[in-house]
Amino acid sequence: METAVFIIKGELLMQSELLSMNGITKVYPNGIVANESVDFSIRKGEIHALVGENGAGKSTLMKILFGLEHPEEGEIILNGEQIQISSPNAAIDHGIGMVHQHFMLVPSLTVAENMVLGSEPKKGLYVNLKKAVAETKELAEKYNLIVDPTAKIRDLPVGIKQKVEILKALYRGAEVLILDEPTAVLTPQETKELFEELHLLKDQGNTIIFISHKLHEIKELCDRLTIMRNGKSQGVFNVSDVSEADISRLMVGRDVILKVEKEDADPGDVILDVDKLTVINDFGKQAVNDISFSVRKGEILGVAGVEGNGQGELVEIITGLKQIHFGDVRICGNNIKPLSIKEIRNLGTCHIPEDRMTYGVAESLDIEQNLLADKHDSPEYTGKFLTKPKVIRENSLKLIEEYKIKCGSPLQEVKMLSGGNIQKVVVAREFSSSPQLIIADQPTRGIDVGATEFIRKRLVELRDQGSAVLLVSADLNEVMELSDSLIVMYGGEITAYIKDTKSLNEEELGLYMLGINRQSPEEIGRAIHV
């Protein structure tokens, strides 16, 4: 009798697992073992978090589930039956949808066109656009994800694009939704909205896998979590049973302190001086509109704002990637208008670019070459005619060690690294040149808690050593924690200057970021120092 009950219980337990991946092993062609007998399973109707350090193998595991990569070993079981997922199409057929970290949308098409792409409703030979619009509307209402089906994607803010991505997966009949770092680019308000929508989805019986490096979001949103480390699963936990500190300890293997301990800033002379700068972007739109501010030696000035409100263009100008049309930018008193990027760098500027793949690394070169990219011609690394391989190797080994870049050797190609580790390569190179001015554009995007802690500490250290730091970040916690003072950008203009970041709360900041509140010109003018 007892055994029978036990079996029934066992069966019940089995049944409640909607999907399980058993013993998944994935070895990339270069020999890196990204997943090693990983067991991962989700229950119907839950929100399940997947966390782990950079390079732990999260994306790899999810790519396997979505049919983008194929495992060497292991099986995938859906509703008690073994299935083969050979392509994204097969995953879609099994009701699995993925919202990728980088939007998979076609900018010049409308929302409705993006929605139906690949499975278009037809009217004779033509696409039935009317039906596409109607279906989009219906689905949007059902899940309370409000979008305008006829708007072009390129005109939409990131928050809406994210909704379109989720709707796209739902349109294809997804019941299991994989979300890869969906909140990285959202404001607190947008994140809140997203969480409400995800709860609604959950209530309607959908299952969600949620990847994030932000642990407080996991505490808030998720039911269970799986922790990965070094390609292996560290186990499954109920979110309510573990604290944020527990999670980071399990991920990293030690205690992590994200709260940055820093003294008040002791600002010195002005290093960066932006004077009535206006930038016209490639579409002829004024992306930055007549802004002035300065950053002093030994202070961190944060730039908060929803992505696409002129921060990108501002950074492009200061680092010389873009030509100045109107206004002036001075670094240590030198007007940079006539200077090349190299000359601007020689003034002591370093730059952690937002788009690491385009401006941060040469992806088909190895780690060592990338670490050397900005100093290959300095006498330290290059003699009269030839480079000094020994010194170069020492330097790369030292940086790999110091920044904990997870790799096989310094000769590994950068594109084979995980997203977070690529970022570490960039940061290691830029910070190692004892800079006067640091332009840090999303320096910890996609980076795990351990590495985030390290990079933030480094930024503060460099500040204390006398660097001026301009910190652009969509991560509100980050700007608020790290910056001494802060400006908020909305629609290419500065809407607020906050002299002392500690006096600010998130809600208030969010209102400035959405352009709902705005300081007086006098208050904003305090951002200029002489």
Add this chain to the structure above:
Amino acid sequence: MSNFFNIIFSVDFGYAVLRVTTPILFAAMGALISDKAGVINIALEGMMLIAALTGVIVSALAQSAGLGLLAAVIMGALVGMLLAYFALNLKTDVILAAIAINLIAMGGTVFVLFVVGGDKGISSSLPSLVLPKVTIPLINKIPVLGSILSGHNILTYGAFLSVYLMYIFIYKTPLGLRIRAVGENPHAADSVGISVKKVQYIALTLSGALAGFGGAYMSMGYVSWFSKNMTAGRGFIALAAEAMGGATPQGAMATSLLFGFFDALSNSLQSLRIPAEFVQMIPYLATVIGLVIYAASKTRQIKRIQAQKERDAQL
């Protein structure tokens, strides 16, 4: 000078513009569809050349102009597929593969011409046929316009029809939507299960087929023979026309007509006492000037805002 205007404002000149625009227009449509799919086809020149020779040989052997046209188009499509195979399966650079095709076409057509026709310059020994001219009833009765619009080779009408069909295809059909998606963000297309490779294969094949029409027109309509390098850069002019036309069918048609105008002009001016070499330069010069104007219009916007700013500053 009055001679000059007599030429431009003559009925013959109007007719000639449409006649010389035809091959450019076909090729421009070929450039358009491959561009939309994100695999720019710079082998149009070679494809036209190969198709032109194929049309002559097949029409001579089969004694059927229709079969000649069919063979030319199929040949163009096959070369398009070959380019797709190099670029998409073997992963060679699509530009390099296309250059190779252009070079092979230059030499290869002369070689085949010699083997089949016994001459390295011209196919006059082959009894090839031409495609029929069409008189459009009613329209041919309209004074002036009638003589310009009516009586063209059937492919000239085909070329203008292809602009309309291309518009419908790209903007209204599911495949067109997929082609645009693949060209703009292949990852997005991939993530919804569209095979990027398949779509690009289709685009390059269609591009080759359109170049095939253009090539067939050259040797079976424009003139009635094949001669060495007879396309004379039209495939490249078409690429310029497509880019200047803003990568839309209508725009590409407008710029193709512009290039056709200059081409016709160079033909007509040869009757005046202007050195032939100078006159032959005109269409190409027009290409360069066209591209400069295109680039300039892009920077004009910044200038305008600059002027606006300065005005604001003065106030």
